[in-house]
Amino acid sequence: MNDTTGNAADQDADPNDGRHETPTERLDRNWDEILQELRVIQTGTQILTGFLLAAVFQSRFSDLDDYQRTVYACLVVVTILTTVMGLAPVSLHRVLFRQRAKATIVDSTDRFLQVTMGGVAITLAGTAMLIFDFVFGRAGGVLAGVGVLAVVCMLWVVLPRVLRRRAAHGVGSTTSNDRRE
Numbered sequence: 001m002n003d004t005t006g007n008a009a010d011q012d013a014d015p016n017d018g019r020h021e022t023p024t025e026r027l028d029r030n031w032d033e034i035l036q037e038l039r040v041i042q043t044g045t046q047i048l049t050g051f052l053l054a055a056v057f058q059s060r061f062s063d064l065d066d067y068q069r070t071v072y073a074c075l076v077v078v079t080i081l082t083t084v085m086g087l088a089p090v091s092l093h094r095v096l097f098r099q100r101a102k103a104t105i106v107d108s109t110d111r112f113l114q115v116t117m118g119g120v121a122i123t124l125a126g127t128a129m130l131i132f133d134f135v136f137g138r139a140g141g142v143l144a145g146v147g148v149l150a151v152v153c154m155l156w157v158v159l160p161r162v163l164r165r166r167a168a169h170g171v172g173s174t175t176s177n178d179r180r181e
Helices: 023-055 059-063 066-096 102-136 138-168
Strands: none
Touching: 023 066, 023 102, 066 102, 102 138
């Protein structure tokens, strides 16, 4: 976690990155970057939630067995909670707006986004599992759910950490200007 309070060494401040920004400017930049991520995640979670909520009104919904209904109900709960987490930074910003709490807003929103990404991963894997279970049977559903979760873990957890480790050790073709985040 980046320390954005300015009281300790700020991991986001690289003196060789060509930026000459104050801690406040850095917080503003970080907030702008987080807003872009929020736009993507909020849209995605709302679409997933809408899809799951609409599914219950489809004529074939009654064909689901007890296991599939349980999975569906769990997915609805997870996707609603994920949507709530993805929208929480809006409320946080509204309450703390003009309270000189930008560092708190940025740090808290970062945490909200991390939890939201976890909820999206569970929702994507569970939705794949439910659909493939319905179409191809239990084994197909489990295989699809595990497969999606494996791909998500590789792309969202493993790959970023590998790239971060490489960047920290100066491995790769990026320049210091490319590593400004």
